[in-house]
Amino acid sequence: MLKRFSSLLSKFILVALIPSAVLAQGKSDFSQPMEVESSQEELDIKNNRLVLTDNVIIRQGTLLIRADRLEASASENAEQADTFVAEGSPATYSQTLDDGNQINAEANKITYFQGEQRLELSGNARISQGSSSSSGELITYDLDEQTVTATSSGEENSRVITIFTPKPKTDSDKNNNENP
Template sequence: MPLTLALVGMALIGLTGSGSIMAQQSDAEQPIEVEADQLELDDRAGTAVYTGDVDIRQGSMRLTGDRVEFQRNAAGELSRATARGERAYIEQQPDPEQPVVRGWGRTIIYHVAERRVELIDRAELHQGGDTFAGGYLEYFLDRRVVQARAQGEGVEGSQRIRMTLQPER
């Protein structure tokens, strides 16, 4: 069980760093809360898989899905977190001065080293009044760059890109 908590802890510390040191420090200091119906831990493979209405929270960060899997690299560090479900979900408030960033997709993959989030199939990304939707969205946390495509691996059919940007005030 301690290894499982370490995997979750590494995952959430990696997920909370969305481009703001303030959010990273604040969220990383918060307790980790995990709810799921089942856990399968494979120490040799370096994976922890939670299934059944998974809800993981730490500070302003939240990750949900029917299945959430954490993968470690050879050094024991979190390399990837993957959430799957009819509407997997991720959110975080980068800092108190910015609106919450919310993302949905049938699959959400967070690449820790690259600080990149993939939202796949029926993907949506919202921050304040700005929205992006399509088959595949890729969000680079540090650069705050969004790339969108109508089609991609794991996307059913073609899902046109839609975007709404609010005027700057």
């Protein structure tokens, strides 16, 4: 019984933490061993829910998630976890993509909806890639379509802020501008 429970727990953690949509973005990471650390772990088999608390750290290749709490759950008819919620002050996600670009995200709550291949960052949300970033109260990142939507809280002074940082000019760029 203990061996079966241990096997079930291992499979649940692996399914919970390797969303298929992310595989397309950082394929090489998912051939690496996964390490999950927390001070406390609770698996509720009856309700298909796994909760990790107190300094949660997940590492797999270049992928790194840090949170105060991570909950993975399955809907009633699902065979595997389909919703993952990381909470922190802030919860953070980072990964080096196959093309070498780094993507970083942080928010009070990061929710991944596996079936929809969607990441929702809520509460002081920020996402950045390269030298550009977006921040707002809610940021939705469609992993499959590679689109980002940011919204403000709707309060009077609440705004979505996007920053585009220009690429620094090199000496060859300067020479090309001087010699038409």
